[in-house]
Amino acid sequence: MVNPADLVNPADPAGPPDLVDHHCHGVARGPLDEARFLSYLTESDAPAADGTTFFDSQLGFAVRRWCPPLLGLPAHCPPADYLARRAALGEEETGRRLLRATGITDYVVDTGLADGLTTPEELAAAGGGRAHEIVRLETVAERTAQKAGSVREFLDGLQEAVHEAARTAVGFKSVAAYRHGLGFDPAPPGPGELGAAVGRLLAARDGGRRLTDPVLLRHLLWTAAGTALPLQIHTGFGDPDLRLHRSDPALLTDFIKAVRPTGCPLVLLHAYPYHRNAAYLAHVFPHVYADVGLTLSYTGARAAAVLAEVLEVAPFGKVLFSTDAYGLPELYVAGSRLFTRAVRQLTQAWADEGAWAAADAPRIAALLGSGNARRLYGLAR
């Protein structure tokens, strides 16, 4: 039996909702046909191979498990029934019902991908929570490049935009993994190479100002580090734009060491299948944190097994819940349900076998679900 009330607080099923989703995106503005719905159930950029469907995946099964009951249908009902039901309710009502069953009290939204998505405020209002913003560095830089007439104008504009963003945002995000990979030179670029790289960027016309030059990507990271706000870095799997092996967070080690004196906390997002590497970095470096978003949603019935791997060497005060939900309110449900169940299952089992103290199980569960994020981003309870 699915009992939503049972699943919104990882530390205590009877307690109030208490999840901070420290990395998510908006939901798509309505109506979604089947093809578009399915496109949000995968990291692929293409329809499923002939004879296959994205519903036949751990994420597809997780959505079919948790969401239909929230819309008045039986768990695991046929996908067509579910899609018909959500169409009948409309995107807005569907979103409200699903989001309000997640237990998320704080939505920390990466606004770098905004096309056709709700704003942080709209998302939080639909879900009955609070909105916070994470500013994507590449988006800021590309927007600055659209307006800049000279290298100096770009660099000044970027500096100003990042520091302006830091007044209201709770952190920054880098997608250098997609744009170049993580094996870049760790040092801040010198003025000469930086000026040349900006020059090349500005010389590109129209759609050509996409930031892929590692010199510029490094400059963004160091600029953000100057604000001392937490800096989220995409690592591990994602859409087919990236090369998986170049997204291994271990490749960041020299950058992590170089940036350490600034005091800027680094949050390694996703990391799968290199999540043990991210956990190791969170272990040895005081300013590094590890996220489990995207990873737990996509691995579905395996979420506890994967989370357990993160909890091998990661300090328990350094691991953060998120959904990385994007487009579908269903992904908030799947991400939060899978996380809370996985946390409860693991911590309970470890307490039951005597490996952990009984009192530590809910205490650590609460850290993972919200406490660590509140401390890191400075969010009030």
Added chain:
Amino acid sequence: MVNPADLVNPADPAGPPDLVDHHCHGVARGPLDEARFLSYLTESDAPAADGTTFFDSQLGFAVRRWCPPLLGLPAHCPPADYLARRAALGEEETGRRLLRATGITDYVVDTGLADGLTTPEELAAAGGGRAHEIVRLETVAERTAQKAGSVREFLDGLQEAVHEAARTAVGFKSVAAYRHGLGFDPAPPGPGELGAAVGRLLAARDGGRRLTDPVLLRHLLWTAAGTALPLQIHTGFGDPDLRLHRSDPALLTDFIKAVRPTGCPLVLLHAYPYHRNAAYLAHVFPHVYADVGLTLSYTGARAAAVLAEVLEVAPFGKVLFSTDAYGLPELYVAGSRLFTRAVRQLTQAWADEGAWAAADAPRIAALLGSGNARRLYGLAR
């Protein structure tokens, strides 16, 4: 209690046998002494270290579990008893008894390693199944090189041999991982570099025409892609000829992207311990599939745990059963038993806990065991 009848159809123990072994080799002809038997129980090229035996391994224990009862001995009987029994029965009768207990209806045989092994037809006849052929590209090329007197003759001969093979084979296979590693230039080689590489190959005399030049290995891959038949690529572990880290399937990403427009499906074989990487590639690219052969046989009691990792992000319509059995009919038994038990154990557990719909468990089991392979290779039921 070992009950063979219980284990031949992953979707339904009471149903008819239904496994497509989409990647295997022949069994060894004629009497095997203990040393040769043991040499097939390992990927090592040497006898076991002093004081150790290859029987003391997950694969050794799996063979001791499943095979003795099929020859009238108790499970886990001493290896010497088992070897004596199979010697008394003879290789042929042993093979027939073991193969007919596997549930395999279709043997898709890589004929690239044929020395002293049965042909696909002999193998299928012994097992009571159907034979299909996978043609190993490097073998075709090396055979062509033996006869070619000029660069043109080699290139024309190769083109003709590959397209001739495509008329009857159901797919091709590349062992570029062994010969060079997978970090090769993804593009088809240009005529200049290709001609030079062929020239160097032909200049080598006698045993020297072994294909290791990445230019030639790439040319083979692109030639096979032109037929649009499925192309199997060795990835992950294997014998000590390879460098494990250069066999990571993630290294193929740029080739996968480059070959995508041809429509050629790519099947990433084995992949262990990079099987999550292979699963990821099968997730994001519509033309990529992931195999679990060799991996499940060698990990024995851990087969379900390893298969579960594959089933984290791989779409369920993209994962394929095989044994990669080679030399010993015992390896068909171990591979099929370990697979069917692992699939049934996982899917049943996920259905029991409500993560999957009850009806999805046998449906997905059937896809993994045979349905996906029939669709991919165009095999009749």
Added chain:
Amino acid sequence: MVNPADLVNPADPAGPPDLVDHHCHGVARGPLDEARFLSYLTESDAPAADGTTFFDSQLGFAVRRWCPPLLGLPAHCPPADYLARRAALGEEETGRRLLRATGITDYVVDTGLADGLTTPEELAAAGGGRAHEIVRLETVAERTAQKAGSVREFLDGLQEAVHEAARTAVGFKSVAAYRHGLGFDPAPPGPGELGAAVGRLLAARDGGRRLTDPVLLRHLLWTAAGTALPLQIHTGFGDPDLRLHRSDPALLTDFIKAVRPTGCPLVLLHAYPYHRNAAYLAHVFPHVYADVGLTLSYTGARAAAVLAEVLEVAPFGKVLFSTDAYGLPELYVAGSRLFTRAVRQLTQAWADEGAWAAADAPRIAALLGSGNARRLYGLAR
């Protein structure tokens, strides 16, 4: 209930203690305050991040589980109570009580890090076991460099020191992973490059004679190989001095192949999170062994899950127990308890489900706990 007597022999709880700790260090002399105690509970080089504590980790919880009862306190008592109790008992009595509950009969001690630590003899006396020495190559070389006035003097002195050490030590150890990474040229350095590298080392003054030149690190490995004693190589995780991805033992493949004719056994230490890669190398190369020390201690409640991954493709005659304990006697307790429980849990479960013969479970447990190490290092029972 914690029952120490239940946990000292992995093959048989009722049998005599029987663990060979084939890789460990001394314990710290004299009173440890909380900060120093905590510094030994992590691989980090810094205090825990604000708001977090190293006690909140799998290792911290493992220490809290196993150690308080050995000092007369309840398991999982508050850390402050435990620290007060051990302070009251004194370092020596604490060490004696803890070490004598581990079941370790042989301490094979890496003496390369000796500052403020007990000697092998002191350690063994406190624990009631036998002492053996592993000589760290870089320490020998740096000591030689302090005294050498010329390239020839250094090279002769090193050769003599290594061969002198081989008369009493049971093996050598390399920390090339920390000093350079494992992707070095596999061949022994030629006289020219070696002489130049030694010259650079000797030209460095005072604290500057730290060995980081890959030419020298390779020379050390080849010098040790000449003695044919087992050679331990640090691989995988460790303190933040290393780059995790450059410590992957797979990077050693060409060195493993090159050194094979010398007959020198190689022991891949730790290896996490690349422990499956180490297991693979132990599988395909007769002279390679895989260690589980450090890894099982740090992963705590997950020790059985991680050990199970090692036991996928590693031959059971090639896997070795160690604690890699350093500084705290608590780490010997955690390492031995976690190992023996993990081994017993896995082998019992595999025997119970019929995957292993019942008699093989204690037999393999005994190999992992001591038999393999006794055979490899030539230690009497």
